[in-house]
Amino acid sequence: MNIKLKLARIEKNLSQQELAELVQASRQTIGLIEKGQYNPSLALCLKIAQSLDKTLDQLFWEEKDD
Amino acid sequence: MNIKLKLARIEKNLSQQELAELVQASRQTIGLIEKGQYNPSLALCLKIAQSLDKTLDQLFWEEKDD
DNA sequence: CCATAATGTAAATTATATTTGTCATTATGA
DNA sequence: TCATAATGACAAATATAATTTACATTATGG
Secondary structure (H helix, E strand, O other): OOHHHHHHHHHOOOOHHHHHHHOOOOHHHHHHHHHOOOOOEHHHHHHHHHHOOOOHHHHHOOOOOO | OOHHHHHHHHHOOOOHHHHHHHOOOOHHHHHHHHHOOOOOEHHHHHHHHHHOOOOHHHHHOOOOOO
């Protein structure tokens, strides 16, 4: 569950459909990325981050201990 | 051409082959990503960043003006 | 020169991200 | 109640990332 992405989208007052159109993807793809258990391409991540005025790290980076 | 990735790899004294093994990818995949014109998956980007002690932004983020 | 490590490149194949379509659910408003 | 927007979920088809295999180039060291 990518809560950071979902929150960033809602902050921008965008529906999944609207974000999908901004990044030229399908609504389902956005839904799946927010749901997690999903592995989007770097290009799509970059478009999403730019559309939401965030960086890759802000949306997709998790601190790891190992 | 992803020069940041290439430099980060060389800083770590890793060959493409060695980095590939660390992230469980093929040597060719690493070479193609460094060459650019390529669209890796987020999961692979995360593994690469962790292996090189960098974040996503440090390796894959470009400031955009638009 | 010969051997080898490191890298670049290309074609064929496999794996999987993404799309498309469809139906169900929830919430909101007329 | 009825209509609709938003979302979740699922399956099948398509697009493309990634692998595999192979051969070439460059550099280094014997």
